[in-house]
Amino acid sequence: xxxxxxxxxxxxACLRFGYKDSEVYSDISTPILLNQMLYSSFITDLxxxxxxxxxxxxxxxxxxxxxxxxPIIVDCLKYYRSSSLDSLIRSFxxxx
Numbered sequence: 001x002x003x004x005x006x007x008x009x010x011x012x013a014c015l016r017f018g019y020k021d022s023e024v025y026s027d028i029s030t031p032i033l034l035n036q037m038l039y040s041s042f043i044t045d046l047x048x049x050x051x052x053x054x055x056x057x058x059x060x061x062x063x064x065x066x067x068x069x070x071p072i073i074v075d076c077l078k079y080y081r082s083s084s085l086d087s088l089i090r091s092f093x094x095x096x
Contacts, residue, residue, distance in 0.1 A: 002039065003093075005037050006037060006044075006092070008033055010050070010079070012027070012029045013055075014051040014052075014055045014080070015055075015072065016051075017051060017052040018055040018058060030048075039096070051079070058072055058076075
């Protein structure tokens, strides 16, 4: 359960930072998830920073029809499902 909450937090943080200039940035999902987690603030801050970095590195589409817009949702889902995020989250099991 805690792993899933941390993974969901990573997704919400990625979306939040990916859409930092929109209403999504003020969405309350990340604080709601934080209140349910047993992880230390060190771990949640680390996930937040990793998510922020990932979102900041999302590049605009090279397909002309998309006018260089960024595929934020698709890329954040890739991050959410990634083995690297999974491994990182699993490495925190001993912290619970």
